[in-house]
Amino acid sequence: MKARYLSILGKLMLGLLLSLTVNAAEPVTSGSVTIPNPPKAKTNFSAEQPCVEPIDVMRRSHGLFLKHSRNDTMRHGMRTSNYSLVTCINCHVTSDEHGNYPSVKEGTEHFCRSCHSYAAVTIDCFQCHASHPEEVISSKVNEVSSIKLDSLGTPNTSP
Amino acid sequence: MAKAKFETPEFRPYPVIPVIKPGVMKDSRSFVSKPGMQESLGYPGELVDNWQEVAINKLGELLTKYRSLRVYLDTCVKCGSCTDKCHYFIGTNDPKNMPVGRQDLLRQVYRRYFTLAGKLFPKLVGAKDLTRDMLDDWYNYFHQCSQCRRCSVYCPYGIDTAEISMAAREILDAVGYGQKYCNEIIEKVYKIGNNLGLPGPAIRNTLEGLEEDIKDETGVDVRLPLDEEGAEVLFVPPSADFFVEPHVDGLIGYGKVFHQSGISWTMSSHASEAGNFGMFIGSYENMRRVSMRIREAALDLKVKRIVFGECGHAWRVAYAFLNTLAGPFDFLDKRYPIPQHICEFTYDLIQKGALKLDKSANDHRRVTYHDSCNVARATRMGHKPGGQFVIPREVIKACCNHFYDMPSDTIYDETYCCGGGGGLLTDELMEVRVKGALPRMEALKQVTDDHQVTHMATICAICKSQFTKVVPYYGFDMDQIISVHQLVGDAIVLNVNEV
Amino acid sequence: MGGGNKEALMGFWTTFYALSFYVATLILILGVGYKIYQYTKTPAPLKIPTTPAPLTTGGVVIRMLLEVILFKSLFRSNKWIWLFAMIFHGALWVILLRHLRYFIDPQWVIYPIWELVELIQPFGKYASFAMLFGLLGLLARRLFVERMRYISSASDYLMLVLLLVIGVSGVLMSFVTRTDIVQFKAFMLSVISFQWQNFELSAYQMPPDSMLLVHLAAVILLMIVFPFSKLLHAPGVFFSPGRNQVDNAREKRHVAPWAIKQFEAPQT
Ligand code: HEM
Numbered sequence: 001m002k003a004r005y006l007s008i009l010g011k012l013m014l015g016l017l018l019s020l021t022v023n024a025a026e027p028v029t030s031g032s033v034t035i036p037n038p039p040k041a042k043t044n045f046s047a048e049q050p051c052v053e054p055i056d057v058m059r060r061s062h063g064l065f066l067k068h069s070r071n072d073t074m075r076h077g078m079r080t081s082n083y084s085l086v087t088c089i090n091c092h093v094t095s096d097e098h099g100n101y102p103s104v105k106e107g108t109e110h111f112c113r114s115c116h117s118y119a120a121v122t123i124d125c126f127q128c129h130a131s132h133p134e135e136v137i138s139s140k141v142n143e144v145s146s147i148k149l150d151s152l153g154t155p156n157t158s159p
Numbered sequence: 160m161a162k163a164k165f166e167t168p169e170f171r172p173y174p175v176i177p178v179i180k181p182g183v184m185k186d187s188r189s190f191v192s193k194p195g196m197q198e199s200l201g202y203p204g205e206l207v208d209n210w211q212e213v214a215i216n217k218l219g220e221l222l223t224k225y226r227s228l229r230v231y232l233d234t235c236v237k238c239g240s241c242t243d244k245c246h247y248f249i250g251t252n253d254p255k256n257m258p259v260g261r262q263d264l265l266r267q268v269y270r271r272y273f274t275l276a277g278k279l280f281p282k283l284v285g286a287k288d289l290t291r292d293m294l295d296d297w298y299n300y301f302h303q304c305s306q307c308r309r310c311s312v313y314c315p316y317g318i319d320t321a322e323i324s325m326a327a328r329e330i331l332d333a334v335g336y337g338q339k340y341c342n343e344i345i346e347k348v349y350k351i352g353n354n355l356g357l358p359g360p361a362i363r364n365t366l367e368g369l370e371e372d373i374k375d376e377t378g379v380d381v382r383l384p385l386d387e388e389g390a391e392v393l394f395v396p397p398s399a400d401f402f403v404e405p406h407v408d409g410l411i412g413y414g415k416v417f418h419q420s421g422i423s424w425t426m427s428s429h430a431s432e433a434g435n436f437g438m439f440i441g442s443y444e445n446m447r448r449v450s451m452r453i454r455e456a457a458l459d460l461k462v463k464r465i466v467f468g469e470c471g472h473a474w475r476v477a478y479a480f481l482n483t484l485a486g487p488f489d490f491l492d493k494r495y496p497i498p499q500h501i502c503e504f505t506y507d508l509i510q511k512g513a514l515k516l517d518k519s520a521n522d523h524r525r526v527t528y529h530d531s532c533n534v535a536r537a538t539r540m541g542h543k544p545g546g547q548f549v550i551p552r553e554v555i556k557a558c559c560n561h562f563y564d565m566p567s568d569t570i571y572d573e574t575y576c577c578g579g580g581g582g583l584l585t586d587e588l589m590e591v592r593v594k595g596a597l598p599r600m601e602a603l604k605q606v607t608d609d610h611q612v613t614h615m616a617t618i619c620a621i622c623k624s625q626f627t628k629v630v631p632y633y634g635f636d637m638d639q640i641i642s643v644h645q646l647v648g649d650a651i652v653l654n655v656n657e658v
Numbered sequence: 659m660g661g662g663n664k665e666a667l668m669g670f671w672t673t674f675y676a677l678s679f680y681v682a683t684l685i686l687i688l689g690v691g692y693k694i695y696q697y698t699k700t701p702a703p704l705k706i707p708t709t710p711a712p713l714t715t716g717g718v719v720i721r722m723l724l725e726v727i728l729f730k731s732l733f734r735s736n737k738w739i740w741l742f743a744m745i746f747h748g749a750l751w752v753i754l755l756r757h758l759r760y761f762i763d764p765q766w767v768i769y770p771i772w773e774l775v776e777l778i779q780p781f782g783k784y785a786s787f788a789m790l791f792g793l794l795g796l797l798a799r800r801l802f803v804e805r806m807r808y809i810s811s812a813s814d815y816l817m818l819v820l821l822l823v824i825g826v827s828g829v830l831m832s833f834v835t836r837t838d839i840v841q842f843k844a845f846m847l848s849v850i851s852f853q854w855q856n857f858e859l860s861a862y863q864m865p866p867d868s869m870l871l872v873h874l875a876a877v878i879l880l881m882i883v884f885p886f887s888k889l890l891h892a893p894g895v896f897f898s899p900g901r902n903q904v905d906n907a908r909e910k911r912h913v914a915p916w917a918i919k920q921f922e923a924p925q926t
């Protein structure tokens with residue numbers, strides 16, 4: 001039951017976002033109230049499920065998943081494939097028609113940033129990790145390494 | 160020493176917060192006022208039939224007249240900060256003598272009749288009906304508060320139980336359930352002119368006698384003038400100064416100071432009392448009526464200045480309220496504070512070098528100083544905050560070689576009341592008076608042990624009367640209590656200024 | 659209730675919470691506003707500052723700030739109460755600031771303000787533990803110190819319990835059960851900008867998380883009881899004559915309108 005409800009809700013939300021999409025990364029507005037409009041992912045995780053977990057689980061707990069996988073990786077030396085930041089980025093961060101990736105420091109177009117700036121949550125992942133899909137890293141080494149380590153606070157992606 | 164029906168508290172080896180003993184002081188009760196006294200103050204002679212209604216209405220009226228009452232009844236968060244600060248709680252352990260416990264007697268009724276929460280959910284918010292038991296609790300416990308304001312120093316909102324006590328007493332008066340001690344005294348002021356009921360001729364006699372005494376002792380004609388029109392200063396002492404020991408030695412001291420200052424002065428038989436018990440019963444009207452006598456005397460005698468003698472709550476009414484109640488004093492000399500305290504007056508003369516003081520005259524005394532509660536926490540002397548602590552000490556130090564302060568948490572604005580202020584200086588309340596003196600007695604014991612202090616000086620008529628009566632219960636001698644102006648009077652070298 | 663009804667249910671909760679929020683805000687503002695009006699209108703007929711008191715208005719402002727920010731009198735009185743009170747109130751303010759993020763659309767404010775809101779987040783998140791610690795300390799004192807028990811009524815305990823419920827549900831939501839922040843913010847912004855039509859869209863509804871429902875219910879209750887309870891100490895402290903009066907009784911007459919009417923009117 002819960003799964004059915006979740007999928008309905010997920011589809012509804014996606015549908016809503018899509019139907020309101022004018023310009024893929026601009027926030028959408030209903031009345032005067034804005035909500036973020038993260039760019040659509042490149043692929044679905046499976047036929048039933050758009051992402052690695054149901055959408056509303058992802059919306060609540062992606063921060064926890066990433067934090068856990070970080071701890072597992074760093075403390076226990078294991079990489080869990082399901083919740084890998086790199087995989088998230090690869091699928092979710094999309095380029096414009098010129099092949100340029102949005103900045104994670106400004107604007108609302110970067111997938112992570114679209115919501116994080118709305119909710120006033122700073123992201124520290126990208127002090128070390130790449131904010132763009134892996135294949136471009138080699139060609140844009142300079143740009144990535146120029147991201148300054150100036151984010152404040154502790155790793156913080158939860159509410 | 161009077162025979163006690165109660166036990167004098169033991170000195171505590173170290174300060175502990177007492178455990179509570181609910182109800183131990185429930186029956187400590189001063190006499191209820193008589194119909195005649197009630198009526199001459201404008202109140203019903205005895206408890207009216209519809210007292211409950213009258214009391215609630217009176218509370219409602221006071222809530223619209225006094226912001227203090229309204230705000231204080233609303234804001235208490237029951238943080239407990241004040242619970243161990245009242246000398247009456249320390250001495251008696253009765254939780255209704257904790258400041259917040261005392262306030263709650265009125266607050267519970269306020270909540271029941273004046274707040275939504277108390278009307279709807281009385282149990283939940285501790286709201287209570289005004290029953291006869293509650294009324295008696297009001298009478299008993301609001302007459303176990305000396306209105307000393309010590310609690311207000313420590314309350315995060317400055318909630319002053321004295322304000323609550325005053326309101327409660329005014330309500331009690333309004334239903335015809337006043338206290339005899341206070342109301343009798345106010346009646347005497349109206350009928351005779353002072354708290355002790357000394358008629359003008361008696362005062363004149365006493366003063367003449369005292370002048371002779373001074374002459375015999377010093378060979379100098381120090382005058383103690385009464386009703387002399389055209390004097391520069393109207394001097395208003397508490398009436399106890401006219402003949403009670405040790406007060407009267409203070410009066411001789413004032414006389415010598417005025418004599419040396421060369422400033423003409425007079426006392427008044429119309430305003431022969433500095434004290435104003437109108438404050439104790441919380442009555443603006445009576446306090447104003449008592450204050451007006453001073454204005455009238457100042458006008459009649461055509462003086463330029465008003466100076467008050469050593470009296471604690473009198474100084475509060477004079478310093479903080481006189482201008483409001485009986486002002487404006489446009490006819491007085493604006494170069495001097497209106498009114499002025501005798502300690503300010505003496506201190507100014509000392510500063511100017513106008514008094515010659517021989518400190519060695521007090522060498523047989525090792526002195527400490529008791530800050531009177533109302534002077535400390537409701538008034539000022541001089542031009543700086545805290546002058547009320549500095550100036551009397553400076554006066555004492557100018558007259559004595561041996562001065563020692565009591566422990567720091569018992570002086571200045573943390574001073575403990577003597578235990579007899581606020582309308583409690585009556586024999587029926589001896590138990591609460593003796594017990595309430597405990598913290599001050601402990602502090603005195605400490606300086607006695609540490610510095611061999613022999614005398615405790617003070618500037619309040621009530622403090623002096625209370626201490627002389629209760630110190631024997633704690634193993635001290637009543638002669639150890641002394642007026643600040645007795646120290647001055649003894650040290651002053653007369654006549655040096657005279658040509 | 660079948661799963662299919664859950665959406666309808668959230669629709670109901672959305673409406674319910676939105677309405678309660680309006681009602682609670684009205685009660686809070688009108689109630690506290692009325693109390694402040696009442697305090698302002700009630701005269702203080704006599705000068706009663708607890709002395710030593712400042713001689714100037716500027717001095718009074720400093721005295722008041724020391725009381726309101728540092729709880730100076732409480733510090734002189736009792737270090738334990740002071741410690742718990744400081745921790746609780748300090749944390750409370752930080753947490754309140756952190757919650758600004760639900761009420762401000764970044765597009766409404768200039769960037770530096772939003773940056774401050776971002777900056778406060780991690781502090782606010784951990785301040786919640788400090789607040790719980792302070793509250794537990796105050797509750798323990800109230801429960802275990804005999805004098806405190808004597809002066810406490812049910813409402814005194816319940817107030818602490820209510821704040822604990824708010825704090826615990828908030829912490830659980832932050833660290834364990836989680837909720838959809840973006841969706842909740844969309845709901846909250848719609849509420850405060852009166853965009854009720856948004857509630858038709860599930861992206862603007864209350865997220866269906868029980869901890870959030872508990873948290874908000876407790877907050878709404880707190881807002882409602884505020885003007886009728888001892889929480890009036892927050893505005894009340896500024897009106898305390900013992901603390902806010904200038905010590906200048908000898909220099910200035912200070913007569914209340916009712917006293918003039920009663921005693922002086924015939925003469926003027
Ligand atoms: C100007 C703002 C405020 C000031 C100066 C202030 C000050 C204080 C002080 C000094 C205490 C006594 C110490 C204690 O028991 O903790 C206290 C108690 C309390 N305050 Fe505040 N406060 C303010 C605002 C608030 C607000 C906005 C709330 C709640 C939402 C609040 C809730 C409480 C509670 C519940 C207590 C009682 C604690 C107990 O039961 O022991 N205060 N406050």
Ligand code: SF4
Binds near residue numbers: 256306
């Ligand atoms: S004013 Fe003094 S006597 Fe009255 S409750 Fe406060 S501390 Fe006790």
Ligand code: SF4
Binds near residue numbers: 239259314316
């Ligand atoms: S210190 Fe003030 S707020 Fe605290 S319990 Fe006493 S009166 Fe109430």
